[in-house]
Amino acid sequence: MKRTARSSEAKRSEPSAVKTASPPLRSLPQRTCVACRTARAKRELVRVVRSPTGELSVDLRGKASGRGAYLDPDPACLERGLAEGALAKALEIDIDGVTADRLRVELAAAAKERRSSA
Template sequence: MRKQRRVPQRTCIGCRTVRPKRDLVRIVRTPQGVIQLDVTGKQSGRGAYICPSRACIEQAFKRKLLEKALETSIDTETIERLRGEVAKLQ
């Protein structure tokens, strides 16, 4: 095992800010094709990181950044659900 002192960093897909991974929310597309928040950060599937802020979420939806990051199309229903889930984190 390597000794790693550096905090893992990820880029928010909304504002492109690089932040410690734990300050960001992971949104994952599961192998079953479900798009959901991954609060553990350990769920398998393709993931994207975003600040838990309304502004970043809206930016990601409006500009289809989340769809690009997850390489899938996301319907309005899913967007509404994610919006609600992120709102609960604030």
């Protein structure tokens, strides 16, 4: 059996809990926050993913399937991404008020989790 489908995003060599005093920065994959366009290490951003059914959620592990957009774990960037439409554009979906509220909650939770696990 040969696998022809290559996944460029799913890298399995991501250690879940490795403590490094000085992380080697150069090899980290970079992503850009869709709101403020700042490029950061992928792990510093949160991924918002649109599932195949059209549901948006914050993908903490960065591995959910679907179309994803990266944001800083910062409410200001979420607000900006919502207000300027960058998030909707990146995900190719209209974001209604209910969904926006849910993303606010999920992003805040993700940001908190990031801080406590850092």
